[in-house]
Amino acid sequence: MTDLTLVYFKMRALGEAPQLMMRHSNQPYRYAMGWEYFGKPWAEAKRGATFRQLPMLVTEEGTSIAQTGAIMRYLARRLGLVPADPVTAALVDEVFEGAHELFAHFNPVVNFHTGNQFRASKEACLPVLHNRFADFELLLARHDGPFFFGESPYYCDFAAFHHIDLAHFIDEAILADYPRLQGFMAGMRGLSGVSAYLAERPELIGVGVGPKLVIDGVPVPTGITAD
Numbered sequence: 001m002t003d004l005t006l007v008y009f010k011m012r013a014l015g016e017a018p019q020l021m022m023r024h025s026n027q028p029y030r031y032a033m034g035w036e037y038f039g040k041p042w043a044e045a046k047r048g049a050t051f052r053q054l055p056m057l058v059t060e061e062g063t064s065i066a067q068t069g070a071i072m073r074y075l076a077r078r079l080g081l082v083p084a085d086p087v088t089a090a091l092v093d094e095v096f097e098g099a100h101e102l103f104a105h106f107n108p109v110v111n112f113h114t115g116n117q118f119r120a121s122k123e124a125c126l127p128v129l130h131n132r133f134a135d136f137e138l139l140l141a142r143h144d145g146p147f148f149f150g151e152s153p154y155y156c157d158f159a160a161f162h163h164i165d166l167a168h169f170i171d172e173a174i175l176a177d178y179p180r181l182q183g184f185m186a187g188m189r190g191l192s193g194v195s196a197y198l199a200e201r202p203e204l205i206g207v208g209v210g211p212k213l214v215i216d217g218v219p220v221p222t223g224i225t226a227d
């Protein structure tokens with residue numbers, strides 16, 4: 001038996017939603033960098049990871065689960081963050097997928113791009129973000145909120161929160177025209193486990209110029225290697 005372990009890298013991206021969800025549910029877990037978990041540099045270790053990518057969640061019994069969607073749905077079932085009704089569960093999946101799709105458009109931009117590349121990528125992803133946020137605004141209108149399916153969050157809410165939160169590095173005022181999304185973000189930040197996680201997680205600094213995570217007080221470049 002091991003601790004429930006989330007394995008990922010030095011970046012604010014796909015490791016966020018699982019951790020937000022576990023902290024919300026008071027689920028203890030360990031976080032390990034890829035090179036720490038495998039005991040060798042990621043370039044050598046990746047052949048041992050399903051699909052050669054992270055994140056990966058390792059259960060207490062030692063089963064490795066790859067792919068963010070699979071990790072999120074496993075945790076959601078375990079933590080009671082998915083509805084029992086199959087149709088509502090499919091609608092929750094729909095919101096999750098709609099949020100997770102945003103990953104490729106701008107998570108690497110925020111975590112890695114600098115200078116002219118950052119400026120060009122930022123301009124390219126803004127219309128994508130606005131279209132998706134306008135769609136989220138309509139989806140939020142189906143219920144009284146503050147969450148996508150009413151007064152309690154499901155697993156999709158944690159993924160949506162991560163991407164919307166990260167989008168503030170692209171444009172601080174990105175939610176100006178989305179009042180329901182503003183209420184959603186406030187609702188998420190008001191969850192005690194979420195607010196504790198947000199206060200404790202490594203700060204992301206230097207976006208667009210030299211991104212770093214401040215881990216245990218030390219700024220370290222974002223990346224998939226130990227140094």
Ligand SMILES: N[C@@H](CCC(=O)N[C@@H](CS)C(=O)NCC(=O)O)C(=O)O
Binds near residue numbers: 013067068
């Ligand atoms: N489809 C995967 C994508 C995972 C992914 O893109 N992982 C990146 C980091 S965000 C990775 O492992 N990069 C290192 C590599 O490819 O060697 C998911 O949703 O989890």
